[in-house]
Amino acid sequence: MTDSILLGAGETPCRLLLSRANRHGLIAGATGTGKTVTLQTLAEGFSRAGVPVFCADVKGDLSGLAEPGRPNPKLEQRAQALGEADFAYEPSPAVFWDVFGQLGHPLRATVAEMGPVLLARMLELNETQEGALAIAFALADDEGHLLLDFKDLRAILSHVAERASEVSTAYGHVTKASLGTIQRRLLLLEQQGGEHFFGEPALTLQDLMLLTPDGRGAVNVLAAEKLIASPRLYATFLLWLLSELFEELPEVGDLEKPKLVFFFDEAHLLFRDAPRALVEKVETVVRLIRSKGVGIYFVTQNPLDLPATVLGQLGNRVQHALRAFTPAEQKAVRAAAETFRPNPKLRVEEAITALGVGEALVSTLQADGTPSMVERARILPPRGRIGPLTAEERAAIMGRSPLAGHYDTPVDRESAYEGLVGRAAAPQAEGPQRTGSAPVRGGNPWGGATLPPRPLPQVPRSSRIPQIPPRENDGGLGGMVGDILTGRGGRREGVVESMAKSAARSMGRQLGNAVLRGVLGSILKR
Known part of the structure; x- marks a missing residue:
């Protein structure tokens, strides 16, 4: 099926419909349960479907998708058993990025x-x-x-x-x-x-949305091993990237497949110690960026790491095993189980703690937008290498990158x-x-063609x-009045003119703010 990605299979195949992939998603589970492999399988699936991907590699082992997997009879048998008849080891078209410029192209903003x-x-x-x-x-x-x-x-x-x-x-x-x-x-x-x-050259969003001549989407891998040591810098950078996508991409509504899929690993860092106003803005982005053709997939250990308002927006879910040794952990397991559409054949709360490595509870959105019943499934192995690249392999791939230089x-x-x-x-x-x-x-x-200047x-x-x-010179209502008074728009021609314009803008801003306060005051008194 070309309209969906096979995630795995239990009693029935578990597929992610591309037309519902921009409804966002969640990959959760304790350390060592297979979240990274699931992320890699999904990223490769989107790439083969012609959807560019951006993902953070916080442990260094996601880079292996740029090389074909090593022959492994167990993985091949597993793929065949799960219904992937054309399974073959192959690399994904990867582009490496690094804020520090060491393990990928430098990624900058002004x-x-x-x-x-x-x-x-x-x-x-x-x-x-x-x-x-x-x-x-x-x-x-x-x-x-x-x-x-x-x-x-x-x-x-x-x-x-x-x-x-x-x-x-x-x-x-x-x-x-x-x-x-x-x-x-x-x-x-x-x-x-x-x-x-x-600094500059600053990132251009089009460079995250490249396609190969055969129609495969680029997999943009952010080297985050060093970046994650500064959690606030890591979270702020990814939040900036989301805001850029939100602001610059046009409204497109529902598409047959997303324009870009964004994987946010260690997602709990985005909300840790964040002021309420910032959390509300993140919620706004998650809710509205769907109409820009962007899907966001949060990767974290526990679903409760995310605010309830964000969690409610995530329609496609893959839940790996959770540990429940303490009362708090048992409460988290119950909360995670309650987020799935019940399956009469499955006791979800018990299954979450009994899942093996490479197993997960899967629920995805169906064609009518409703979630499928939760299914205990074995996850499909990726086609790329499971594990990190060597320094030589990474350098060779960067040398062939369409963004090299x-x-x-x-x-x-x-x-x-x-x-x-x-x-x-x-x-x-x-x-x-x-x-x-x-x-x-x-x-x-x-x-492909060279991108224009x-x-x-x-x-x-x-x-x-x-x-x-x-x-361009947004100053609210006061700034608008100031612009009218000064006729601002051309270059400054002298010190006297600059001082006059500054004074006019100041008066305009004060006048505009006074008008705005009066309007708001009349509304609030009603």
């Missing part, structure tokens, strides 16, 4: 793309410090300073500190103590290697640091210059995640 909300989460800022960071982003937007990398962020924070009294009048109270705390947190993040994530060399162009520190006219010491578009790659080794951001976006993309 500071502006990350935005103050997620950056505050990454830096573990309190509400006051987050407000100061938001003010720095707003000032950079209004004055046209590009925020691309760490030194740009430090420069704008120093700039705000030097103008603290003036900025406090126009944007809201900001103290040097808050800015100093942010600078110290940036230093800690830099010492953990976080500065590698910020594009992201590997950092670019440092004129941005906030050069403008604020007075080095705008000085030659750049690091990397080639980019003025309008990214370097154009040569031919695609997979045989992509434009560079010229004005940073002041906030991210997850929301409708803001206007």
Whole structure:
């Protein structure tokens, strides 16, 4: 069947319908029960169906899918018994990524793309410090300073500190103590290697959605062995990626198969110590990104690791064994059993603790959107290698990558640091210059067409995640009035004009906010 992926079989085959794959899913189970192999089987199935995949490799053993599996009579017999008549060992078209640039193509975002909300989460800022960071982003937007990398962020924070009294009048109270705390947190993040994530060339989402000439989807593997040592950085990065997908992909409704499937391993890290406002935004993404053609699959040890509102959105479920030695663990088993549609032939609560390695309870959405009855199934073995690649094999695959050479060399162009520190006219010491578009790659080794040049951001976006993309200089209703008063849109021509526009924008923002407060006040009094 080309419209579904065979997961395994019990009394009946367990198939995941591609038309229902964007209803999200869950792979859960205790350590050592087979979650990673199930993830690999699913990723390979999506790839063969022409669906690109993005997954995090937190232990290093998921990389083996890029090479064919080693002959194993037991695996071959198992595949035949489960109904996979055409089972054959084969590699998946893999693209390796690494935030630190060591085990894959460097994966970067600009500071502006990350935005103050997620950056505050990454830096573990309190509400006051987050407000100061938001003010720095707003000032950079209004004055046209590009925020691309760490030194740009430090420069704008120093700039705000030097103008603290003036900025406090126009944007809201900001103290040097808050800015100093942010600078110290940036230093800690830099010492953990976080500065590698910020810069250019920044990731282009189309590069995660490549297809081979024969129609197979790329399997993007994020090397997360080192990244997982900084859980907040790991969770924030993947949340940023989800927000980018949410904001940039168009609405497509229900498709015959997803445009992209996203596997979030160690998913509990996304919600650990997260403020309620951020959790609510994640819930919004999970609920609405389905209509963008994206399926999200959470991989975690216990279903209770996820908020109930998120768990309720996951229609396709694979539950591996759970251990139940303590009262708390027994409660978790009962809760997991209650999430499945009952099967009269199966005592789910007992089965969860009795599952062997490679076995799971499976329930997927049927064509009418209802969940199938839970089935105790043996999971289909993957066609790729089970286990990690060697360093030589990984290097060879990266050398053949269709993205080879594009992201590997950092670019440092004129941005906030050069403008604020007075080095705008000085030659750049690091990397080639980019003025309008990214370097154009040569031919695609997979045989496809070379991706077209992509434009560079010229004005940073002041906030991210997850929301409708803001206007270029979004300042709310007050900013809109300020734009009307100033006719903003062209380049600044002088200091006097800049000061006049700044004053006009400030008056416009205050006027707009006053109008907005009056409108909201009248609504709340009803």
